[in-house]
Amino acid sequence: MRRHTVEPRPGWQATVEGQGLIYAVCEDPCNQGGPHAYWDESAYYEFSLPEVEALEEVVEELHELSLAAADHVVRTGRFADYGITDPRLAEVVAESWRRRAEQPAVYGRFDLAYDGVGPAKLFEYNADTPTSLIEAASPQWFWMEERFPGADQWNSLHERLVASWARQRHLLPPGPVHFAHSRGDTEGEDWMTTLYLQETAEQAGLATASIAMEDIGWDGLTGRFVDLEQRFIRSVFKLYPWEWLVEDEFGRQLLDGVDLGGATGSTLWIEPAWKMLLSNKALLAVLWELNPGHPNLLPAYLDGPRELAGTTGYAAKPLLGREGAGVRIVGPDGSQTRLADWAGDPDRYGAEGHCYQQLHPLPDFDGNRPVLGTWVVDGEAAGLGIRETDDSPITHQGARFLPHVIR
Incomplete structure (x- = not known):
């Protein structure tokens, strides 16, 4: 794994925006002031084929371990460890897991620390609402074809997404x-990610419709969710976290109407409810408990930092945190850093509890700190997207996306 600098293409911004990355330049990232280039092709990362093949094996093993952890949580009823205290929600998640073969589940993203020397280490698994998908699937592929036509890339995302919809088509109701996103997305990332996934579904031959989460209505007479045309919403892909869904105005109706296997009168939600067991930071602690000493895992606990305090240091991560919000870094000497400046409201997350994970600094490539976003589609490794920072120990909303090649 190496980092190289390179001259950006003339007119690169218009090029990648035309490929769907309309948020290639953020005007005011994280309230820092001034425009910020999210897409950064002034540098790129190079991998060898054996490195990528080894990482693919790591990603697929981590996915299998995560599924085993979810099964353990359901069998032992450890929902409270995940902050799931509503018995009805716990029942929905458990039944969703037991009937997972009947529910479409498409994709997820592991965030890994990797320096090309030691084993990759898992930071988290976003298996419910992962973004940074468009840039990983399309613009970086076209960049490689233009700049390095003899190279290759860890990137089969588009083909695998289309194949996933086609393979699971029989699970969908008529x-x-x-495809739903929230209007609260100010940069356009969620909107474009949803549109891109809708495009992959259409290429698989599915009929689709677009809707904002805020426009989903409830028909009290029929007990059905409806769109703006009063059509029943029989199935919906939502780029909207389950933990937000169940707290929304129609949360109770949603739990009562979750389709867990084709029941008449309900809505099939994609990703399914059992993905709550993979996207929650409590997964990190359960993984370590079930697989202590695993080379790709970091020690992590739910009841406190234990031996991490005063030794390696730790990151206190809110169970439902997003984009670094509310994360507290505690060094071996007890010094603390909170990433509120980059992550927005520091108090939005944390009431649900924390996971205490061993502090593992991001690798340093001449002052640049990358994190590997490794994609899983249908349980198989499907691609790589790299985000990096130069001013923070954690990847945040102000991070840059850099392309990569295999040579």
Whole structure:
């Protein structure tokens, strides 16, 4: 794994925006002031084929370990460890897991620390609402074809997404699959990610419809969710976290109407409810408990930092945190850093509890700190997207996305 600098292409911004990355330049990232280039092709990372093949094996093993951890949580009823205290929600998640073969599940993203020397280490698994998908699937592929036509890339995302929709088509009820995002997305990332996934579904031959989460209505007479045309929403892909869904205005109706296997009158939600067991930071602690000493895991606990305090240091991560919000870094000497400046409201997350994970600094490539976003589609490793920072021990909303090649 190496980092190289390179001259950006003339007119690169218009090029990648035309490929769907309309947020290639953020005007005011994280309230820091001034425009910020999210897409950064002034440098790129190079991997060897054996490195990528080894990482693919790591990613697929981590996915299998995560599924085993979810099964353990359901069998032992450890939902409270995940902050799931509503018995009805716990029942929905458990039944969703037991009937997972009947529910479409598409994709997820592992975030790994890797320096090309030691083993990759898992930071988290976003298996419910992962973004940074468009840039990983399309613009970086076209960049490689233009700049390094003789190279290759760890990137089969588009083909695998289309194949995933086609393979799971028989699980979907009649009618269009609705694709929903929130209007609260100010940069356009969620909107474009949803549109891109909708495009992959259409290429698989599915009928689709677009809708904002805020426009999903409830028909009290029929007990059904409906769109703006009063059509029943029989299935919907949502780029909206489950923990937000169940707290929304129609949360109770949603739990009562979750389709866990084709029941009449309900809505099939994608990703399914059992993905709550993979996207929650409590997974990190359960993984370590079930697989102590695993070379790709970091020690992690739910009841406190234990031996990490005063030795390696630790990161206190809110169970439901997003983009670094509310994360507290505690060094071996007890010094503390909170990443509120980059992550917005520091108090939005944390009431649900924390996971205490061993502090593992990001690798340093001449002052640049990358994290590997490794993609899983249908349980198989499907691609890589790299984000990096130069001013923070954690990847945040102000991070840059850099392309990569295999040579």
